[in-house]
Amino acid sequence: MLTNMPDLSHGGDAIENDAAVNALRSAVMRLGRRLKHQRVDESLSPTEMSVLGTLARCGSATPGELARREHVQPPSMTRIVALLEAKGLVRLEPHPDDRRQKVVSQTEEAEAMLEESRRRRNVWLASLAEGLDEDEWAKLRAAAPVLEKLAHL
Amino acid sequence: MLTNMPDLSHGGDAIENDAAVNALRSAVMRLGRRLKHQRVDESLSPTEMSVLGTLARCGSATPGELARREHVQPPSMTRIVALLEAKGLVRLEPHPDDRRQKVVSQTEEAEAMLEESRRRRNVWLASLAEGLDEDEWAKLRAAAPVLEKLAHL
DNA sequence: TATTGTTATACTCTATAACTATA
DNA sequence: TATAGTTATAGAGTATAACAATA
Numbered sequence: 001m002l003t004n005m006p007d008l009s010h011g012g013d014a015i016e017n018d019a020a021v022n023a024l025r026s027a028v029m030r031l032g033r034r035l036k037h038q039r040v041d042e043s044l045s046p047t048e049m050s051v052l053g054t055l056a057r058c059g060s061a062t063p064g065e066l067a068r069r070e071h072v073q074p075p076s077m078t079r080i081v082a083l084l085e086a087k088g089l090v091r092l093e094p095h096p097d098d099r100r101q102k103v104v105s106q107t108e109e110a111e112a113m114l115e116e117s118r119r120r121r122n123v124w125l126a127s128l129a130e131g132l133d134e135d136e137w138a139k140l141r142a143a144a145p146v147l148e149k150l151a152h153l
Numbered sequence: 154m155l156t157n158m159p160d161l162s163h164g165g166d167a168i169e170n171d172a173a174v175n176a177l178r179s180a181v182m183r184l185g186r187r188l189k190h191q192r193v194d195e196s197l198s199p200t201e202m203s204v205l206g207t208l209a210r211c212g213s214a215t216p217g218e219l220a221r222r223e224h225v226q227p228p229s230m231t232r233i234v235a236l237l238e239a240k241g242l243v244r245l246e247p248h249p250d251d252r253r254q255k256v257v258s259q260t261e262e263a264e265a266m267l268e269e270s271r272r273r274r275n276v277w278l279a280s281l282a283e284g285l286d287e288d289e290w291a292k293l294r295a296a297a298p299v300l301e302k303l304a305h306l
Numbered sequence: 307t308a309t310t311g312t313t314a315t316a317c318t319c320t321a322t323a324a325c326t327a328t329a
Numbered sequence: 330t331a332t333a334g335t336t337a338t339a340g341a342g343t344a345t346a347a348c349a350a351t352a
Contacts, residue, residue, distance in 0.1 A: 020290075020297040022271070024184075026203050027300035030224055031177075032185040045342070050179050064310060071183060076343050078312055100310040100351045118175070128303065136299045137173075143296030144173040146289045147180035150281065198319070217333060229320050231335055253328045253333045309352070317344075322337105329332070 041117060043087070047072065048080055049117070052089060052110050060105035062095065089113065194270060196240070200225065201233055202270070205242060205263050213258035215248065242266065 032046075041049075047070055054069055055061065061069070067077035081104055084090040089110040095101035132140070185199075194202075200223055207222055208214065214222070220230035234257055237243040242263040248254035285293070 020294040022206075023297035023301050024293070026206050027297070027304040028181050028184045030203065030304035031181045031300065047342080050183065053179055062310080072342095073344055074311065075313080075345080079342085095310095098310080098352070102311080132299065132303070136302070139292075139295045139299050140177070140303075141173040142292045143300075144176035144180070146285065146292050147184065147296075148176050149284070149289070150293075151180040151183035200319080215333080225319095226321055227334065228322080228336080232319085235335095248333095251329075251333080255334075307352100310350085311348105312350100313346100313348075315344100315346085317342105319340105319342090321340080324338100325334105325336075327332100327334085329330100 041113065045080075047076075048084055051077075051080060051084065052106060052114060055090065055104065055106040056111070056114055060103050062101045062103060064101070066104065084110075194266065198233075200229075201237055201242075204230075204233060204237065205259060205267060208243065208257065208259040209264070209267055213256050215254045215256060217254070219257065237263075 044052075050070055051066055054066065063077045063081055064074060066072075066081070067074045070077070072080070081090060081092070085092055089107055090104050091107055093103045093105070095103050197205075203223055204219055207219065216230045216234055217227060219225075219234070220227045223230070225233070234243060234245070238245055242260055243257050244260055246256045246258070248256050
């Protein structure tokens, strides 16, 4: 009896890809938990950080866009944006064309905080670097953009 | 004023490594959320799946070992193991040498379920494959073991 | 009538603290 | 006295359902 592998259109690496996805899945879950603990700012959840990162890249976005981007339901994003606003990290303005929507953008405080957060992450990075050799780091650097693409595919 | 980069011992890729970690962090958070939704078995949490995966690789382990491996506190692992046992996916036996400890191992049902889960993941994989080219998959395959190493470093 | 965002509520997962049993 | 595991409890984060306002 033949194994039931997917018939991927681009070639014969289906089995290797499957093994990679297996490894990825478990690594992503575990790393996610560690990242939660390694929080740079104790008062900011991972998703809040991620939203700030998105705003830093995109400038501004509506709550709905942010919810889709972060793969979170709209009510959850309402709460997250409200918390960020209460901390003075985002600003909410009315949408110019559609009075149902709002426009969320980051404040100067957020920008400063992201800079500080980057500095602190470097400490964690340096401690991790002990355990990886240069070849492993190279593989990580090469895969990072692919993982990002995968995350919002 | 000089930027405050960490002084990594192995060479001059500190800046690239930092960028990679940034990308990794946000990708891991987002992918984690998507994986939660893409659950193969609706009744199994990501950590439960991860524990089964560990048992499949290691044969058996004590609750304490599993907790350390999954980066979860002992009480959480107690609950997870109890749920898995209730579903008939793991078996608990007394430790041969130490009557405080227990030995957790997977059942035949778990093995069958993991096989089915692998099959279903392939469907998801195939749909994702549309968005990645062969070069990107190659980078992912190369990085997968490094991510696993990072996850339990 | 469809869409954006919000409110109210409940659920899932994990953590901390206190406890039991064994080493 | 220290360690493995458990019980009880609380908290964080997210989801679903029902609703309001606007398109």
